[in-house]
Amino acid sequence: MRSFARVIAALRNLLHTRKVETDLDAEIRAYVDAVAAERIAAGMTPEMARRTALADLGGVEPVKQAVRDTRAGTGIATIWQDMRFALRILRKSPGFTAVVVLTLALGIGANTAIFTLVNAVLLQTIPVNHPEDLVVLRWSAHKEPDSTGMSGFGDCTMRRKPGDESGCSMPYPVYRALAERRDLFADVTAFAGTADLNLAGNGQASIARGELVSGTYFGTLGVTAALGRPLGSADEQKGAAAVAVLDYGYWQRMFGGAPGALGRTIRLNNVAFTIVGVANREFTRLTPGKSADVYVPISQAKTLGFRWGAIDDPQAWWVTVVARLKSGIKRPEAEAAANLAFRNATMHGAKPAWKDTDDARLTLAPAQDGLSGFRRALGEPLRLLMAAVGIVLLIACANVAGLLLARSTSRERELAVRFALGASRRRVMQQMLTESILLSLAGAALGIVLAYAGASALAAFASTNGDQAFPIDVTPDLRILLFTMGVALASGVGFGLAPAIRGSRTRSAAEMSRGATESAPATLSASRRRPGLGSALVVLQVALSIVMLTGAGLLLRTLAKLHSVDAGFDTRNVLLVWVNPELAGYDKTHVLGLYENLQQRLSSLPGVMSVSYSSGAVLDGGLWTSSVKIEGQTSKQSVETQMMRVGPRYFETMRLPLLRGRPLGLTDIRNGPPAAVVNQAFVRKFLEGRDPVGLHFGPDDKDAPKWTIVGIAQDSKYASLDDENAPTAYVPLATGGATFALRTSTAPAASIPAVRKTVQDVDDNVPVMQMRTQSESIDRQLFNQRLMARLLGGFAALGLGLACIGLYGLLSYEVARRTREIGVRTALGAKRSDVLGLFLRRGLIVVLLGSAAGIGVAVGVTRLLASLLYGVKALDPLTFFGAAALFALVGLVACLLPASRAMRVDPAEALRCE
Amino acid sequence: MTQSQTNLLQGTLDLLILKAVGDVEMHGLGISRRIEHITEGTFQVKPGSLFPALHRMEEAGWLTSFWGESENNRRAKYYRRTKAGERQVHVETKQWNTIAGAMASALKA
Structure with a gap:
């Protein structure tokens, strides 16, 4: 009432x-x-x-x-009144307002931009119905299961530690056994992929990312079709017609969103599939960072030629299983029952995957966490970036607080009048905080715009330079808006509190009397305390930007070190072209002929000096290792070596010097006795420097071919630049897909159209899977370092700039405040250099204190970067010194400007002001 | 005027005002004088406490106000007790008697 x-x-x-x-x-x-x-x-x-x-x-x-x-309602009324008053005050000094809003926009915008990525990568929920009911099935045991093959597709984290193994790939029959548990699960689905599919029948042959899914996939996830129908259980039956469902985005991109795509026949790896539907628009992914172009029934794995996709093999571990819990069933009770079913299916068959002592267990992880995808790869850099932008915001806040403090001096009279008229301290504080929050909200509004642009650019950089193209949704959602509001309010209070408290302590009588004489002696004692807080704020800014500079410096030095690493071969002017004729129906006997033909045609292109091919590209992340036994080796055990299958002229094309013997030629590849080239590390490590030419080695299997070593190649990097040089064997390439390497005399990217046309001329069913230069490949491997170096570098520059503005502002204010004092000093005979020294000293003390504090903090935090560093220690003295020196240099300029202004003060002028 | 006179016990001001207004119409100064009178000069309510209390009680619905002519023919704002105000007198009187009784026996003990 x-x-x-x-x-x-x-x-x-x-x-x-x-x-x-x-x-x-x-x-x-x-x-x-x-x-x-x-x-x-x-x-x-x-x-x-x-x-x-x-x-x-x-x-x-x-x-x-x-x-x-x-x-x-007095609260609302005063807030409204305060806001109008604050707006009026801020409008009166547009320059000040603009500087503050811009500073805050940069600080808040940087936070929102990075948070947008964090949100997209780490927080956004799976875009399906009730994702909270979905669980991913995960096994763990003391050892890997006994299997005929184990394939993972990056859906979840696999742990590979002796004694502690886990993963979520399973045999298809195990999935069927678990899917029968209708008492636990409302629905269960299995899927594998994405796998590259050669898609023909829609213009030129291209590569599509295909997800192999069980018939229950769309039903389990609750994903409907935007057009046609989703896949159903009937599509998975033996003998069912080959059908496919397109991803909405892919349908838009490649089929122009035409409804006519429905019912069309496309050829996937040379098998005809009918398009029966397009998945709905919201369904962009299940696992973060993994998007598919086309969904096909999992039972087609064999037809599509995927050897790992053996549906009936209870020992082939390759499908990921996701289930929707039956309503009313809690995860722990489902887990206990599913665990029993899993153990039954895997350990009591004809060929048990584990023994009882292996402690094999099944766990049900919430799909949101369990399906980690690229979250694992990007999680750490994103957390570091979030910390970095947090520091930038702190610098921005300290900066603005400094500006507000300096300004509050000029507002002392206004405050004194308000106290005299009966305003309470609380009321004045509230009003000043309203001003700060208004400023930070304005900064946030501008910041969101900057953040959207920034996040889009980052997402584009990430998706074109990462290991694998992935989509990042940067559309601002409610969570991002709330985050930005929260950051804005927190920083508004953060930078506004000190000036507000100071303002509320203004003494009315003293300040009123100040009216006529701006620097009356009465106020000198009051204002002398002020620089204390102002200096502390600048010291804080200097310290934080030293931390940022150090971090950025370490990463830049890492990049420089990595780029100066000797790869062992010439990485410049090489174009890499991936082809896989087996996807277009080539069999082993015809592949070699195609490669010889391609090598010849590509060699005759203008600007191309030499062409060869190999089973994989080097410095592209891929690696093939094999265990072999070497003839004449003292120990009887087999050894692990890196392997590469190569075509003719490989060493010449890559400019990988041969130190002894001969390279592999056409006859070695066609039909000669199996020959191999090994590298120096191979000789050093396995043969203790003995002459290897003529020795034989091969897999530890009586029937397998034994290669004869015919030459020694110089050491070179294989998977990535930061690897040690490891033993490597080069053997002839006889079958499978290949990466062509073109050594060009000009910029290699210029040859891309001609290469594409040549491959098409030779056989337009053979798709070029991808093309990039060797340098691009290397850059992709260094993605995390490059991303972090760029962003940290940018943020460090921003921090440096802000801190120097803060330093400049502090000294300018000091000079303005002490103009009369300078006048008196000069009049009494102080030299101009004394005046200059006075202010320079003051600035340098602030810089020194800040640098010392900054280095102290940096020593504590740079080890967080350790996993990204190469060739540089986290406590690299040179970088620490460099960061401090850089700041000292830029800071000196920031001090010199106001100090020189002080030097030029005309005593007569200064004293006349009175 | 000593400090003790102005420091009204927390919560007693409302009751005093309601009591002072009684069933007649009064303006601010009248209420102030009436309180002084009925408490035999113990409580002198300053305008800084009186007006906030009057406005608060009006918003609570215990008092209503209207503009009228004062004794010396000037416009003044008059307050009158409402039905809710009367009920509030009973509630607060009861509360006060409980407290006073409790304090008295506590001091006797």
């Missing part, structure tokens, strides 16, 4: 402010009149009566304020 009355009253107060105010004023004046009338009646003079009445009241305004404070 009472609260209802207060709501009505609050509405009246808010809606009829003017009437309420005039009424209040009239009421209090009437009171004063009545008191005065009493006193006149008691014999006082009218003038005296009024004066004493007013004096007893203690002022009309404080009483009115006391009434206002008790009124309903």
Whole structure:
């Protein structure tokens, strides 16, 4: 009842402010009149009566304020009033406002941009119905299961530690056994991929990423079709027609979003598939970072030629299983029952995968966490970046706090007047905080715009330079807006609090008297305290930017080190071209002929000096190792060596020097006795420097071919630049896909169209899977370092700039405040160099203190970067020194400008100001 | 005026005002004088406490106000107790008697 009355009253107060105010004023004046009338009646003079009445009241305004404070809705009314006042104040100094808003926009924008990526990569939920009910099935055991093959597709983290193995690939029959548990799961699906499919029948042959899914896939996820129908259980049956469902984005890109795509026949790896549907638009992915172009029934794995996709083999571990819990069933109870079913299926068959002592277990992980995808690869850099932008925001806040402090000095008179009129300290603080928050909200609004642009650019950089193209959704959602609002409010209070507290301590009398003489002696003692806090804020900025500079410096030095690593071969002017004729139906006997033909045709292209091919590209992340036994080796055990199958002229094309013997030629590849070239590390490590030419080695299997070593190649890097040189054997390439390497005399990227045309001319069913230069490949491997170096470098520069502006501002303010003092000093005979020294010293002390603190903090935190560093220690003294020196240099300039202004102060002018 | 006179016990001001207004119509100064009178000069309510309390109680619905003519023919804002105000007198009187009784026996003990 009472609260209802207060709501009505609050509405009246808010809606009829003017009437309420005039009424209040009239009421209090009437009171004063009545008191005065009493006193006149008691014999006082009218003038005296009024004066004493007013004096007893203690002022009309404080009483009115006391009434206002008790009124309903007073909070809202004062906030509104404060906001309007703040806007008026800020409009009066547009320069100040612009600088502050821009500084905050950069700080808040950087945070929002990185948070957008964090949100997209780490936080966004799976875009399907009720993702919280989905679980991913995960096994763990002391050892890997006994299997005929184990394939992972990056859906979840595989752990490969002796004694502690886990993963989520399973045999298809195990999936079927678990899918029968309708008492636990509403639905269960298995899938594998994505796998590259050669897609023909829609223009030129191209590569599509195909996801092999069980018939229950769309049903389990609750994903409907935007067009046609999703895949169903019937599509998975033996003998069912080959059908496919397109991803919405792929349909838009490659089929122009035409409804006519429905019912069309496309050829995937040379098998005809009918398009029966397009998945709905919202369904962009299941696992973060993994998007498919086309979905085909998992039973087609064999038809598509995937040897790993053996549906009936209970020992082939290759499908990922996701289930939707039956409603009412809790995860732990489903897990216990599913574990039993899993052990039954894997350990009690004809060929058990584990023994009882292996402690094999099945766990049900929530799909949101369990399907980690690229979250694992990007998680760490993103967390580091989040910390970095947090530091940038701190610098920005310290900077703005410094500006506000300096400004609050010029507002002392205004504050003094407000105190004299009866404003309370709390009220003044609230008003000043409103100003700060208004500033930070304006900064946030601009920051969101900057963040959107920044996040888009970052996402584009990430998706074109990462190991694998992945989509990042940077559309601002509610979480991002809330985050930005939170950051804005926190920073508004953060940088506004100190100036507000200081403002609320203004002494009215002293400041009022200041009116005429701007630097009256009375205020000197009061304002002398001020630089303390101001300097501390700049010290903080210097320290934080030293931390940023050190981090960025370490990464830049890492990149420089990596780029100066000797790869062992000439990495410049090489174009890499991936082809896989087996996907277009070539069999082993014809592949070699195609490669010879391609090698010849590509060699005759203009600008191409030499062409060869190999089973994989080097410095592209791929690696093939094999265990072999070497003839004449003292120990009887087999050894692990890196392997590469190569075509003719490989060493010449890569400019990988041969130190002894001969390279592999056409006859070795066609039909000669198996020959091999090994590298120096191979000789050093396995043969203790003995002459290897003529020795034989091969897999530890009697029937396998034994290669004869015919030459020694110089050591070179294989998978990535930061690897040690490891033993490597080069053997002839006889079958499978290949990467062609073209040594060009000009920029290699220029040859791309001609290469594509040549491959098409030779056989337009053979798709070029991808093309990139060797340098691009290397850059992709260094993606994390490059991303971090760029961003940290940018943020460090931003921090440096802000800190120097802060330093400049502090000294400028100091010079302005002490103009008269400088005048007196100069008049009394101080030299100009003394004045210059006075201020330079002051600036340098701040820089030194900040640098010392910054280096101290940096020593503690740079080890967080350790996993990204190469050839540089986290405590690299040179980098630490460099960061401090860089700051000292730029800081000196920031100090020199105001200090030289102080030097030029004309004493006569300064003293005349009085 | 000593400090003790102005420091009204927390919560007693509302009751005093409601009591002072009684069933008649009064303006601010009248209420102040009436309180002084009925408490035999123990409580002198200053405008800085009186007006906020009047406005708060009006918003709570215990008092209503209207503009009228004062004794010396000036416009003044008059307050009158509402039905809710009367009920509040009973509630607060009861509360006060409980506290006063409790304090009295506590001091006697």
